[in-house]
Amino acid sequence: MTPDRLHTLVVTGSDFTPWLPAVAELRIRVFRDFPYLYDGSLAYERRYLQTYVDSDTSVCVLALDGDQVIGASTGLAMTDETEEFRQPLVAAGLDTESVFYCAESVLLPDYRGHGLYRTFFEAREARARQLDKTLSVFCAVQRPDNHPRKPEHYQPLDPVWQRFGYQPMPEIHAAFPWKDIDQSVETEKSLMFYRKDLGR
Known part of the structure; x- marks a missing residue:
């Protein structure tokens, strides 16, 4: 890692196109770890990420070491998300027109602890405010405490999310x-x- 070469780049809509293959590979690599344990494929990832290319509300925050993508964070208006993520909020009585969805953040382990994760949230929230959204949300997978693949020294991110202002909706x-x-x-x-809550 070369800290002086670390920088971030914010892209929206079709400007994400040239970065899509690198982000797809990164997602597969990072999400193999607990708690997601995701066995992904490039074909699926490219279809999934195309949503962000096609949406005029999307944002992708890229973290780069020189020209190598070592982290990425995505988001878009909840109204552009799939039914699986929209419907639970609708059922809870929330107005999805006011909601921005912070989809995922992936960052290689060697680059954690340098403030990039906070930058991911700040840039997505800035995009949400550009779109006049008043609520920022994200989802996190729930795994049992006794899951056999849970690392011995695993630290959940809830305390970090709370420092960033996010509260669980159990x-x-x-x-x-x-x-x-x-x-x-x-x-x-x-x-x-x-x-x-982002406010106005």
């Missing part, structure tokens, strides 16, 4: 399927929402 969950690295088929996972 009554609101999304359900989304993927194949774990030790499974042969997809299984549905429960993801809990977290929220931060």
Whole structure:
């Protein structure tokens, strides 16, 4: 790692196109770790990320070491998200027109602890405010404390998210399927929402 070469780049919509392959590979690599344990494919990732290319509300915050993508964070208006993530908020009585969805943040382990994660949230919240959204939300997968693949010294990110102003919404969950690295088929996972009021 070369800290003096670390920088971030914020892109929106079709400007994300040239970065899509690198971000797809990065997502597969980072999300293999606990708690996601995601056994991904490039074909699926490219289809998934195309949503951010096609949306005029999207943002992708790229973290680079020189010209190498070592982290990325995505978001878009909740109205541009899939039904799986929109519907739980609708069912809870929230106006999704006012909501910005902070989709995912991935960062290689060697680059953690240098403030990039905070930058990811700040840049996405700035995009949300540009779009006049008043609520920022994201989801995190829920795994049991006794999960066999949970690392011995695993530290959940809840304290970090709370420092950034995000509070859990334990009554609101999304359900989304993927194949774990030790499974042969997809299984549905429960993801809990977290929220931060942005104001005007």
